[in-house]
Amino acid sequence: MRTRWGGALVAGLLLASLTSCVSGPDPSPGPSLTAPGTFHLRPVGDTSGPHDKLPFHLSATDGTGGREREGRTLTADVLPGSEKAVALRRSGNCRGGPTHVTCEVGAEYDNWSDSPRVSPVAAKGSRPGDTGVVRFTYTTAKGRKLTARTRAVVGEPVLEALTRAFLTDVRPGAELTEPVVIRNTGEVPVEGVGLELGAGEMEFAEKYANCRYPEPYHDHIAVCEFPGLRIDPGRTVVLRPAVRLRASKTHMYTSFRHDVWALALGRHYGTTPKGGDRGDGPTLAAEPGTAPSGPWVKGGGFTYVALDTHADYAVEDVALHGAPGTRRTFRLTVRNDGPGDAGAVARLVFEPPPGTTMVKQPMEEYDDGVYQPYCDSADFTYTCDVGPLKPGGTRTFEFTALLGEPGTGRLLLRDGKPSAAWDRGRRDDDPADDLAVITVGE
Structure with missing residues (x-):
């Protein structure tokens, strides 16, 4: 459920060691x-x-x-x-x-x-x-x-978690209830299970008494350990009560995740936050269950959530005045009138008026002191990623041009290619303000 959560957790991995120390004014490890x-x-x-x-x-x-x-x-x-x-x-x-x-x-x-x-x-x-x-x-x-x-x-225990690919049309601020179902598809029993829950841009509506909620993620990450939980090969358990999550009121796209692992095997690539207070809700406990149809994901996975809302993006007209050859600096502004936060989905397409020549454009630093154009350019057209834009926010792109004869160009907002089936872009309910003009006149 990986938005993909510091130090590897090696709980349950017993370490055998022999250590001796040398005493003295400047002791060194033995x-x-x-x-x-x-x-x-x-x-x-x-x-x-x-x-x-x-x-x-x-x-x-x-x-x-x-x-x-x-x-x-x-x-x-x-x-x-x-x-x-x-x-x-x-x-x-x-x-x-x-x-x-x-x-x-x-x-x-x-x-x-x-x-x-x-x-x-x-x-x-x-x-x-x-x-x-x-x-x-x-x-x-x-x-x-x-x-x-x-x-x-x-032989190894191999834990998988039941996930859902995505949820759509979720009401902003609504409460979601999601089960935690784990099975062992390995060759030997698992003795001790670790679980990490990630709420993404959502929050936990209820916090379990036997799970930790590390700072500063206490509303968004839970770490739970069940050292006495045994799951035989081919068996499934359900952890109850189900996880209760409160959806965001603005983020149109988010995710939650379940990460599961055998405590005796530790975690190599995953990192688990330390510390955190226990929750004040019910105790999360395991009970036998059946293995429904998937998708099952080894080690856990993400479920993506799309809110039933939209983001009204808009661009504004720009007027440039001056004789041909006049140098003018101007800004192209994109704003999000909300109510949703669609993330980095929009692109601004800028088609300058005929005869107008761009001499300066937005730049980005891709290495220490080394810059490159931020916007893609082809066939006298500039395409700029707007990036994340919260409701009420704006993004500006500054260009400098040598004006040509009077004429008209245009500004157009487009959504990028959908990243997945749950990605619906901005769902802009007022597409008329996605188009604006840029004019050059005396």
């Missing part, structure tokens, strides 16, 4: 090794899976603050009895096979940024639900050994 406590593996040959899963993350430091890129050793071992479930994948200067790998690493190591890498993958012949354990050992320059273990599970 040696440490950090690996996921549990990590889910994609079954062999299956590339489908959750769209936002946090990749396997392994990091280590020897606590010296050094920047050496070598001189330390990282080893990974598949423990006995785990070989049928998990194997090792290596890259960079790592050596070894499917059950034992050794890598030369530095004083500060992170497999997300450093090329020597080793990570668990599903073993050939493994099946969803199989589990195994991988032990990682980091040896510092002084010979100290730190260990961490990761429980690897073959």
Whole structure:
């Protein structure tokens, strides 16, 4: 429901680490090794899976603050009895096979940024639900050994949310009620679910007691976590009561979204605002449900909303006086008489009077100190994007011309090409003022 919501949320991703500290007047962080406590593996040959899963993350430091890129050793071992479930994948200067790998690493190591890498993958012949354990050992320059273990599970929960493509003819300021329906199409159960609701340009008419509403988005974003919620493969749950949203009174086009993820998998690309007070409404709770026909979207998606209103745009006549060759600067003005805010849908088409030559036009900075014409020009016609224009607002475009013989040009407002089925442009109910003239006379 992505208007596409800072820091990756890794709730439920247990981290195993060993840390020691050196005391003294200027203490430095002690040696440490950090690996996921549990990590889910994609079954062999299956590339489908959750769209936002946090990749396997392994990091280590020897606590010296050094920047050496070598001189330390990282080893990974598949423990006995785990070989049928998990194997090792290596890259960079790592050596070894499917059950034992050794890598030369530095004083500060992170497999997300450093090329020597080793990570668990599903073993050939493994099946969803199989589990195994991988032990990682980091040896510092002084010979100290730190260990961490990761429980690897073959198969992943894959969460999808029920969405609606779009809603049209919604009354300005009306209240909408939308269900939250989630299903697991993965190979293994999900234990713990994260949910983020985004109201876009709308607002929550009711705030759940077990969800956070982070500042400054407290009327527009809710973050909810259900650490005890289990959804077996193929099962569906409905979260009740349904979300209540209050539509905007002016924004003609907006959206709301549901983002869902398994807490144990974390979020890689999605960012979740921190903090926020709990709501004062009812508690959002899950109950078993059935899976209606879609559209279902992996990880959640957007529902677009179009209000039953319009935006009356207008342009004004312009008169330029002077003998041929006279230099004149003038402004073309577009205004929105409302009542709706249609966003950036309109374009101004400017056809100068014959014989009038433009010597200066609106410019935009596309790089530091580098400018280019803002309006497109072709066949002596200028087309300018008006951009967002709130009710009562105006947008002006300043041109300078050398006048020609007396004559007449025109100004015309057009909507851009619809971006989707729900995009109806301005729905201008007074198209007569979409056209104006620009005249040149003595």
